[in-house]
Amino acid sequence: xxLDATPTVPSARWSSRLxxxxxxxxxxxxxxxxxxxxxxxxxxxxxxxxxxxxxLAMLLGMxxxxxxxxxxxxxxxxxxLGVLAGAVxxxxxxxxxxxxxxxxxxYDVTTDPDNPPAFATLSVxxxxxxxSAYRGKAFAELQAKAYPDLRTLELDRSAxxxxxxxxxxxxxxxxxxxxxxPPMTGKxxxxxxxxxxxxxxxxxxxxxxxxxxxxxxxxxxxxxxxASRYGSFDLGQNAARLRRLFAEIRARAxxxxxxxxxxxxxxxxxxxxxxxKTLFKRKKGVDPRKAGSRYGRGPGK
Numbered sequence: 001x002x003l004d005a006t007p008t009v010p011s012a013r014w015s016s017r018l019x020x021x022x023x024x025x026x027x028x029x030x031x032x033x034x035x036x037x038x039x040x041x042x043x044x045x046x047x048x049x050x051x052x053x054x055x056l057a058m059l060l061g062m063x064x065x066x067x068x069x070x071x072x073x074x075x076x077x078x079x080x081l082g083v084l085a086g087a088v089x090x091x092x093x094x095x096x097x098x099x100x101x102x103x104x105x106x107y108d109v110t111t112d113p114d115n116p117p118a119f120a121t122l123s124v125x126x127x128x129x130x131x132s133a134y135r136g137k138a139f140a141e142l143q144a145k146a147y148p149d150l151r152t153l154e155l156d157r158s159a160x161x162x163x164x165x166x167x168x169x170x171x172x173x174x175x176x177x178x179x180x181x182p183p184m185t186g187k188x189x190x191x192x193x194x195x196x197x198x199x200x201x202x203x204x205x206x207x208x209x210x211x212x213x214x215x216x217x218x219x220x221x222x223x224x225x226x227a228s229r230y231g232s233f234d235l236g237q238n239a240a241r242l243r244r245l246f247a248e249i250r251a252r253a254x255x256x257x258x259x260x261x262x263x264x265x266x267x268x269x270x271x272x273x274x275x276x277k278t279l280f281k282r283k284k285g286v287d288p289r290k291a292g293s294r295y296g297r298g299p300g301k
Contacts, residue, residue, distance in 0.1 A: 006074050009064045011061075012060075012064035012077075013075060013078050014082075015078060015083070016061075016079070018082065019054060019061070019081065019083075019085035021053065022051075022052075022089065023050070025046060025049065026089060029043055030204075040229065041230065054089040060079075061082030062079075064078075064079035065080070104142035104146045106135075107228040107231055107233065107238070108130070108134060108135060108228070109242065110225035110226075111152050111222075113143065113144070116134040116223075117193070117210040117224065119132045119210050120179065120195065122208045129230055130230065143239075146236075150239060152223050153222040153249065153250075154220070154221050155219070155220045155253060156219055158220065159185060159215040160183060161220070161256075162183075163182050163183055163192040163194075168252050169252055175197065175209065176197045179194065183214060185217065191214035192212070193211070194209075194210070195211075197209070205229065207228050207238065209226045
């Protein structure tokens with residue numbers, strides 16, 4: 001090796017090494033947590049370490065590039081690799097932060113803040129997880145400002161029918177059901193409850209959902225709650241989950257109404273086309289409370 005060879009800037013080498021190590025750590029942590037048994041608290045700590053490493057790699061790379069510009073030393077490729085790898089790794093978290101910075105710093109939302117559905121089976125949380133109890137007024141006020149559309153869903157169906165609609169909606173959303181308790185009417189009346197979990201698509205963190213169905217033979221009220229097990233900021237995911245749930249329930253209710261109307265029309269000798277026209281007119285001009293349910297037991301929405 002020639003004695004007068006141009007030296008390499010040390011920070012350039014360290015930038016690329018640290019960037020590659022940090023990106024590898026992030027990928028391995030993601031795979032182990034999403035598909036294997038790596039615990040969420042440990043995964044969160046490793047994600048923080050990996051992101052901090054990529055940030056430091058970017059800083060070292062930029063310092064190295066400035067030094068190379070003024071001194072003419074080598075190492076520009078290593079420095080550029082460190083900056084590029086760090087930027088790619090940080091693009092996701094920074095992008096989410098900028099997109100959702102306006103949302104409230106909460107991790108638990110419900111359609112009934114005054115009497116939120118309570119977790120029973122899912123109330124037992126592993127060490128390091130958020131408490132299962134609702135945080136009360138502090139969360140309720142923030143939620144009311146950010147998600148005013150999250151309210152109790154009322155259906156002109158019996159409590160039993162509403163419970164079946166919720167069951168079907170949960171199945172279609174592919175949540176993992178932990179508890180299913182149908183509502184009871186009469187002397188021993190009790191609300192129906194469904195508890196379920198869902199993993200976030202990319203990182204695989206578990207969120208818990210509890211749904212409460214109560215009412216009588218003609219009308220039902222559905223309240224729901226979604227809470228993240230880990231972290232103090234949910235990026236609006238819990239509110240979006242409840243919106244998907246209620247949208248699916250409404251869609252199921254419309255489908256059963258359509259089926260009931262078609263069946264009733266068929267029994268009267270009408271064609272499917274005439275049944276569809278009858279249903280359309282009923283939706284436009286008649287009080288939905290007068291429409292029959294799919295079981296013929298009570299009014300439907």
